Amino acid sequence: MKANSRYSQVNKKSYLRMSFRRFRRHRLAVIGLILLAIFVVAALFAPFLAPYDPRKQFFSERLKGPSSKHYLGNDQFGRDILSRILYGGRLSMIVGFVSVILGLFLGGMLGLLAGYFRRLDNLIMRLMDILLSFPSILLAIAVVTILGPGLINVMIAVGIRSIPSYARIVRSTVLVIKKMPYTEASIAMGASSWRTMISTILPNSFPPILVYSTLEIANAILLGAILSYLGLGVQPPTAEWGIMVSEGRGWLREAPHISIFPGLAIFCVTMGFNLVGDGLRDSLDVRLKESGE
Numbered sequence: 001m002k003a004n005s006r007y008s009q010v011n012k013k014s015y016l017r018m019s020f021r022r023f024r025r026h027r028l029a030v031i032g033l034i035l036l037a038i039f040v041v042a043a044l045f046a047p048f049l050a051p052y053d054p055r056k057q058f059f060s061e062r063l064k065g066p067s068s069k070h071y072l073g074n075d076q077f078g079r080d081i082l083s084r085i086l087y088g089g090r091l092s093m094i095v096g097f098v099s100v101i102l103g104l105f106l107g108g109m110l111g112l113l114a115g116y117f118r119r120l121d122n123l124i125m126r127l128m129d130i131l132l133s134f135p136s137i138l139l140a141i142a143v144v145t146i147l148g149p150g151l152i153n154v155m156i157a158v159g160i161r162s163i164p165s166y167a168r169i170v171r172s173t174v175l176v177i178k179k180m181p182y183t184e185a186s187i188a189m190g191a192s193s194w195r196t197m198i199s200t201i202l203p204n205s206f207p208p209i210l211v212y213s214t215l216e217i218a219n220a221i222l223l224g225a226i227l228s229y230l231g232l233g234v235q236p237p238t239a240e241w242g243i244m245v246s247e248g249r250g251w252l253r254e255a256p257h258i259s260i261f262p263g264l265a266i267f268c269v270t271m272g273f274n275l276v277g278d279g280l281r282d283s284l285d286v287r288l289k290e291s292g293e
Contacts, residue, residue: 029279
């Protein structure tokens with residue numbers, strides 16, 4: 001048993017090293033990771049990097065474009081757009097990560113139960129089918145309309161709409177892993193159902209969950225921005241990318257930069273997460289490992 005355990009640990013380490021090498025060779029994924037690192041660092045250190053307070057108004061410089069004083073220009077109230085983008089990145093990142101964690105926890109538990117306990121499978125999956133029958137944006141709008149606008153309610157709404165997808169992914173993974181020899185060996189050695197699920201099945205379900213979560217963060221950030229754009233998310237005067245794009249709608253002719261720059265921030269972050277997700281999918285693919293690539 002000790003020899004098998006050591007062999008398993010060595011095998012996992014070699015697999016991780018091989019996956020890391022494949023990820024490094026994926027140029028677009030590396031570019032996406034660098035892009036994300038820039039935005040994450042900028043969001044974390046926004047109080048130190050922002051040249052002005054995001055709510056400070058310079059009335060004499062309303063609607064002015066980029067200049068040496070305000071690098072990305074000013075909005076309709078004279079507020080510095082660069083400062084608002086840096087602070088707004090914090091909220092967008094929070095919405096993306098927290099909502100995905102919420103959807104992963106609830107959806108993952110439901111998928112784990114459905115895949116392992118066949119008696120619960122039909123009930124849980126039919127409930128997930130009902131949620132999937134609603135378009136993501138309509139489901140999120142319905143939830144946030146019931147709960148009311150606000151940052152926490154946006155995270156709940158975005159998290160709820162991702163539950164069915166996580167449940168289906170985890171369930172399909174569990175159905176495969178449940179038939180693997182190491183899972184059958186764990187059951188034969190007397191491990192309880194919960195112990196088998198937590199210690200054997202769940203760790204081996206990590207690669208597809210990681211890949212989907214990376215892609216889902218991009219969708220969550222975009223959906224959170226859409227809700228704020230529609231007035232259902234974070235409320236003004238809080239700096240948030242969706243609000244900034246919405247506030248610039250009435251000034252697209254006179255000052256298009258008000259909407260363009262926060263829109264570019266949303267595009268870059270979502271693109272970065274998608275590139276990283278594609279790279280993780282390719283690097284963690286077991287079939288590539290088996291083919292020796």
